[in-house]
Amino acid sequence: MKVRLPFRLFLSHAGVAVVGAGIAFLTVRLLAPELFDHRVGMMNGMSGMGTSSQIRAGVHAAFLASLNSALLVGVLASVVAAAAVAAVVTRRMLRPLDAVRAATRQIAAGRYEVNVPPPAEPELSALAADVNTLARALADTEERRTRLLGDVAHEMRTPLTALDGYVEGLIDGVFTASPDTLAELSAELRRLHRLADDLSGLSRAQEQRLDLHPLDADLADLARRAATRLSPQFDDAHVTLVIAADTALPVHVDPDRITQVLTNLLGNALLATPAGGTVTITAHGSGSRAEVSVTDTGVGLDRADVERVFERFYRVPGRPRRSAGSGVGLTIARGIARAHDGDVTASSPGPGQGARFTVVLPLRSSDAPRG
Incomplete structure (x- = not known):
């Protein structure tokens, strides 16, 4: 069982205190009697040279002197012991941090293969x-x-x-x-x-420097227009395009930018789908969000590639059809959607089973999907 760092710090401080107290106690316990006996013996040699009250005062002074000497030696010994224990504990606890610092310096120098071994904490x-x-x-x-x-x-x-x-x-x-x-x-x-x-x-x-000109628009209408404009390309490629976007989705967006996103998703779906396949574009509302999904029956995506396709210039290994173009279209599409407080997401059952890309945007305030 791994001990959490706060508890380890508490134990280390408590350990130092216990060691210091133990050393002080043992030192006083061992030295005080010897010092007291030594001073009393010296007083016994001078017992005939004073009254009983003077002898009692001398015994009291001898006791205090012996105790003070023993405490002084004990405190010094406890300080030395506690410092030694603290140094050992501190060294053990700082070693992982030193490893992290060394790794960060190597990373800053461009050596990214560095690996920090995980400490116990x-x-x-x-x-x-x-x-x-x-x-x-x-x-x-x-x-x-x-x-x-x-x-x-x-x-x-x-x-x-x-x-x-x-x-x-x-x-x-x-x-x-x-x-x-x-x-x-x-x-x-x-x-x-x-x-x-x-x-x-x-x-x-x-860099979130998109020049947006938001207007009141219908996301479903934008989807239908983008699909209709690209339908001749689907016909030429012998890919069936199904448009199911009848529900009005009032949004406040830049129509040209959102059309750019939808055109990119439809174009990618066309490139990913072989002849005889189908691409479906649907529009619907979900709570306060409007969603347009482009689903194809094409080459699909591995689970590891579902998010990576949005990385700039990333191209899915072994999928040349999806790699057409410069490789930044999906990155730009997601950036445009997020600039509208929305997003573009991807999902796929697996290779050869098609994929779905969804544009999610907020509905206009006080509006709800109709139809």
């Missing part, structure tokens, strides 16, 4: 576990940052290489400035522009 063990969790989180962040730089470089390299080839071809006369060639150049430029917009949107979302 529950509180210090929890602190060590938090430091280890922090180290792993920073290591993961650093890994994603490195991967981000590689991904951005790769995303930029492809259109830049294409643009460079077209420009060199135009200079060398290999290509003519025909509408088709200029259209290819425009497509690569749009790709670069989209990447820059994604990175800018990601930065604003994570």
